[in-house]
Amino acid sequence: xxxxxxxxxxxxxxxxxxxxxxxxxxxxxxxxxxxxxxxxxxxxxxxxxxxxxxxxxxxxxxxxxxxxxxxxxxxxxxxxxxxxxxxxxxxxxxxxxxxxxxxxxxxxxxxxxxxxxxxxxxxxxxxxxxxxxxxxxxxxxxxxxxxxxxxxxxxxxxxxxxxxxxxxxxxxxxxxxxxxxxxxxxxxxxxxxxxxxxxxxxxxxxxxxxxx
Amino acid sequence: xxxxxxxxxxxxxxxxxxxxxxxxxxxxxxxxxxxxxxxxxxxxxxxxxxxxxxxxxxxxxxxxxxxxxxxxxxxxxxxxxxxxxxxxxxxxxxxxxxxxxxxxxxxxxxxxxxxxxxxxxxxxxxxxxxxxxxxxxxxxxxxxxxxxxxxxxxxxxxxxxxxxxxxxxxxxxxxxxxxxxxxxxxxxxxxxxxxxxxxxxxxxxxxxxxxxxxxxxxxxxxxxxxxxxxxxxxxxxxxxxxxxxxxxxxxxxxxxxxxxxxxxxxxxxxxxxxxxxxxxxxxxxxxxxxxxxxxxxxxxxxxxxxxxxxxxxxxxxxxxxxxxxxxxxxxxxxxxxxxxxxxxxxxxxxxxxxxxxxxxxxxxxxxxxxxxxxxxxxxxxxxxxxxxxxxxxxxxxxxxxxxxxxxxxxxxxxxxxxxxxxxxxxxxxxxxxxxxxxxxxxxxxxxxxxxxxxxxxxxxxxx
Ligand code: SF4
Numbered sequence: 001x002x003x004x005x006x007x008x009x010x011x012x013x014x015x016x017x018x019x020x021x022x023x024x025x026x027x028x029x030x031x032x033x034x035x036x037x038x039x040x041x042x043x044x045x046x047x048x049x050x051x052x053x054x055x056x057x058x059x060x061x062x063x064x065x066x067x068x069x070x071x072x073x074x075x076x077x078x079x080x081x082x083x084x085x086x087x088x089x090x091x092x093x094x095x096x097x098x099x100x101x102x103x104x105x106x107x108x109x110x111x112x113x114x115x116x117x118x119x120x121x122x123x124x125x126x127x128x129x130x131x132x133x134x135x136x137x138x139x140x141x142x143x144x145x146x147x148x149x150x151x152x153x154x155x156x157x158x159x160x161x162x163x164x165x166x167x168x169x170x171x172x173x174x175x176x177x178x179x180x181x182x183x184x185x186x187x188x189x190x191x192x193x194x195x196x197x198x199x200x201x202x203x204x205x206x207x208x209x210x211x212x
Numbered sequence: 213x214x215x216x217x218x219x220x221x222x223x224x225x226x227x228x229x230x231x232x233x234x235x236x237x238x239x240x241x242x243x244x245x246x247x248x249x250x251x252x253x254x255x256x257x258x259x260x261x262x263x264x265x266x267x268x269x270x271x272x273x274x275x276x277x278x279x280x281x282x283x284x285x286x287x288x289x290x291x292x293x294x295x296x297x298x299x300x301x302x303x304x305x306x307x308x309x310x311x312x313x314x315x316x317x318x319x320x321x322x323x324x325x326x327x328x329x330x331x332x333x334x335x336x337x338x339x340x341x342x343x344x345x346x347x348x349x350x351x352x353x354x355x356x357x358x359x360x361x362x363x364x365x366x367x368x369x370x371x372x373x374x375x376x377x378x379x380x381x382x383x384x385x386x387x388x389x390x391x392x393x394x395x396x397x398x399x400x401x402x403x404x405x406x407x408x409x410x411x412x413x414x415x416x417x418x419x420x421x422x423x424x425x426x427x428x429x430x431x432x433x434x435x436x437x438x439x440x441x442x443x444x445x446x447x448x449x450x451x452x453x454x455x456x457x458x459x460x461x462x463x464x465x466x467x468x469x470x471x472x473x474x475x476x477x478x479x480x481x482x483x484x485x486x487x488x489x490x491x492x493x494x495x496x497x498x499x500x501x502x503x504x505x506x507x508x509x510x511x512x513x514x515x516x517x518x519x520x521x522x523x524x525x526x527x528x529x530x531x532x533x534x535x536x537x538x539x540x541x542x543x544x545x546x547x548x549x550x551x552x553x554x555x556x557x558x559x560x561x562x563x564x565x566x567x568x569x570x571x572x573x574x575x576x577x578x579x580x581x582x583x584x585x586x587x588x589x590x591x592x593x594x595x596x597x598x599x600x601x602x603x604x605x606x607x608x609x610x611x612x613x614x615x616x617x618x619x620x621x622x623x624x625x626x627x628x629x630x631x632x633x634x635x636x637x638x639x640x641x642x643x644x645x646x647x648x649x650x651x652x653x654x655x656x657x658x659x660x661x662x663x664x665x666x667x668x669x670x671x672x673x674x675x
Contacts, residue, residue: 017525018407018507022640027619031278031292033252033299035360051628051646054292085408088441089640091343092250093359114411114443115343119359172375173234185361186261189369192230192238196266196371199229199240209464209472210242210336212269 001124003182007105007152009078012068013142014043019082020089021116025098028053038094039101043069069102073146080107081138086127087116096123106152108159110135121175122185126152128159134167141165154180216484218379219446220414223354223479227337229371238371242336245322246273246309246363248300249621250341254364255303265307266370272331273304273311276321277621281584281611284314293622320587320613323347323554327431328587330460334449334476339366344554344637346437350430351457352449352479354414357438377443378488380413381481384421386496391671393564394429395556395635395654397421398436399501400493403511411441413489416481421495422447427456428560435555436637439508448480502541502667503639503652505529510639514541514657514669532641533649534629541667544651545577548632549662550644551608552584553618556635556655559593565655566599567675568663574607575665582609582624584616608662620645633661 029041031054040058047069049062063070080099086109087095096119099107106126120127130138141148141162151160154176159167171179178185204211217225230238251273258265265271278293288294297314304311312318318325323344326332332348338355339345341363348355362372384397402409415437422430430447437445447453454473457463464472499513506529512519518530520537530537535544551557551565562585574581583603585591591613594600600610617624618636626632626648635658636643639650653661660670 015524016528020507020638020640022619022638022643026642026646027621030249030621031296033256033296035253035256045642045646085411085441088407089343089438089638091341091357091359093253093341093361096359111408111411113408113441115357115359119361122359122361172236174232174236174373177234185373186263186365186368189238189365189371189373192371195230195238196240196369200370203240207335207472207475209333209468212462212464 001182001184004105004124004126004154004179006154007078008149010074010076010147010149011079011081011138011142012074012077013081013139014068015083015139017083018085018088021087021092021095022089024095025092030092030094035097036101038098039103042098042102078103078105079150079152080104081135081142082107082109083135084110084132086112088113091115093119096120096125100125108135108138121178124179124182126154126179128152128169130159130167130169137161137165215482216486218481218485218487219352219416219448219479220354220379223335223337224376236373236375239337239374240371241339241366242270243331243338244271244366245326245338245340246271247277247322247342248275248296249277250360251303251363252296252299253360254367257364258367263368265309265367268308270370271309272326273300273309274319274322274325275300275314277615277619279314279614280622281614281616281624284612317588317592320590321554321557321615323435324558324586324590327351328589330457330463333457333463334453335479343438344435346443346445347431347435347554349434349444349446350427351453352447352476354444354446356444377414378412380410380415380442380489380491381487382415382417383419383490383492384417384495385419386421386494387424388421388495388498389671391656391674392498392500393654393656394425394432396498396501397495398433399503399508399511399652400498401491402436402440402508405440405491407439407507407509408441410437413442414444414446415442416446418448423450426560427452428558431558432555439637449476500654500657500670502657504533504535504541506532506639506641508639508652512541514667516541542669543666545666546633546661547579547630548626549578549581549658550617550632550634550636551582551655551658552616553636554586555637557584557586557590559590561655562594562599565659566602568656568659568670568673569602569606570675572606572663574662577665578662580609581607581662582611582617584611585613587613617644619643633658633667
């Protein structure tokens with residue numbers, strides 16, 4: 001996993017609440033057996049005017065010029081700015097893969113759905129929860145100047161906006177550690193292999209019906 | 213001996229392998245259910261790292277999302293769907309994992325077959341790469357959905373690193389009026405809490421109205437916990453649970469059963485259990501529910517109207533749904549009807565739905581009304597009871613089991629602008645097909661809408 005330390009970037013504002021993972025990446029693209037290549041289908045139902053499938057060339061489809069993702073001002077933004085309850089609904093990790101594949105490295109929202117959050121950590125996408133008023137302030141800053149760059153500093157747990165505005169965010173020590181170092185959680189867990197085996201032998205005694 | 217634990221506290225504690233100083237727990241997983249959509253990348257990861265599944269006998273796999281619901285004997289026509297189902301077949305073969313493949317009578321929606329087989333048991337920790345894994349909590353298990361990286365993590369280590377949630381009790385007292393079902397309770401709860409109202413919590417459903425529900429009805433409630441933001445929903449074990457589990461193929465037998473039973477009977481919240489939040493409802497006050505928007509929280513009573521609100525989300529939803537504020541719910545005409553999904557495709561759902569038909573037929577303006585049983589065994593049972601004939605003679609299509617139009621990964625989809633009365637769990641934009649408009653309802657409400665061509669208050673039509 002690519003470590004996440006500090007990032008200076010423009011933001012893409014998507015002024016919506018309750019953006020569900022079906023909207024982030026619709027069902028027809030979940031048929032892929034790969035982890036990559038989902039960026040071109042990110043927000044598919046909003047960015048394209050006509051329906052698409054995995055075997056169609058997205059370059060041939062009509063895009064909606066009103067949708068933020070299709071506006072030049074926000075090309076290259078590595079942070080997505082949204083409102084509350086981002087990533088609700090289906091557990092599909094394809095949502096995180098499509099955001100990363102498109103080039104986003106962090107999402108700022110006033111709240112996130114649980115499964116989306118854990119999927120993000122596991123792939124090195126940083127979910128940043130700020131107060132609703134702070135998110136609102138960032139929306140206003142982008143509206144005034146789409147080219148403004150914010151700084152995300154994971155070590156210090158802050159987002160720096162315009163005019164010296166600094167917003168701090170919470171993150172668990174564990175997830176911060178994993179993100180900063182790009183650690184693979186499976187390796188971390190397997191360091192406890194003996195504990196898992198010990199637990200299993202204890203449970204085989206206590207709950208034998210679980211080990212047929 | 214502590215006596216103020218919730219059911220969730222108990223199951224959590226008994227599965228804790230290791231607690232880290234930073235508040236994360238390594239939690240042991242008893243049952244891992246696998247389907248074709250969220251597993252290929254996990255198996256690929258396992259192969260790349262040269263790892264093998266930690267405990268093959270904890271895994272049960274089936275293909276449900278992509279499978280056709282029409283004649284299957286010729287295989288899957290869509291090459292991309294076929295590739296995904298074949299990938300699951302290959303992975304199960306390569307790693308010696310038990311799978312119910314498409315043509316096996318035990319195949320079905322993963323959340324229907326787990327309990328049906330007794331593969332999901334009280335007190336277990338159960339995961340699946342699918343957010344509706346919360347369904348299995350109806351048996352007094354701790355069951356929740358995970359992402360693909362977590363699927364790989366469980367395959368490789370039999371554990372997950374998690375932070376414990378808070379406890380929420382959702383108490384439903386009183387008695388459900390005729391025509392009002394467990395689906396209406398959970399929709400009303402979501403309407404009350406909002407789609408993020410239970411985020412960070414495990415919900416326990418309790419109260420007289422929950423005790424009175426069958427396990428099938430309880431599964432409908434736990435299933436939609438995630439629609440209120442809760443990753444897991446649970447219900448205490450009682451005689452209803454035990455009767456349901458007894459004799460199922462994967463359930464313990466003989467002395468092992470007795471041993472399990474003694475433990476399972478302790479699986480309820482203690483009298484002094486502390487909940488971080490409590491929500492109370494009276495079942496007697498509830499009416500049939502219909503969603504009108506693009507989020508499950510956008511729900512109202514069948515005798516209500518599409519509400520007025522000036523927020524951006526509300527306006528976006530009404531524009532997408534093609535509805536005006538003030539329109540009576542009963543005046544909304546529909547094009548299609550879908551009875552199925554892991555929320556409402558069990559035998560009891562089909563019995564209730566068929567019971568309302570009474571020699572009537574699907575209305576002329578309804579282009580398609582389909583019934584998709586949750587598993588091959590549900591389908592067989594329904595056919596033995598003659599339910600298929602009741603549906604077919606009323607003009608419903610009777611299909612093969614799978615997820616079907618719940619999310620339209622196979623050929624079962626809405627066309628742009630089509631309006632559907634659906635017993636599934638998500639009314640998100642595009643969920644049933646790009647531009648499709650979904651109204652979530654109970655099975656009896658879906659049948660009522662099919663017979664009349666618009667929503668009706670089934671309380672007036674109950675036999
Ligand atoms: S029936 Fe629908 S909600 Fe349930 S597992 Fe299948 S797609 Fe998901």
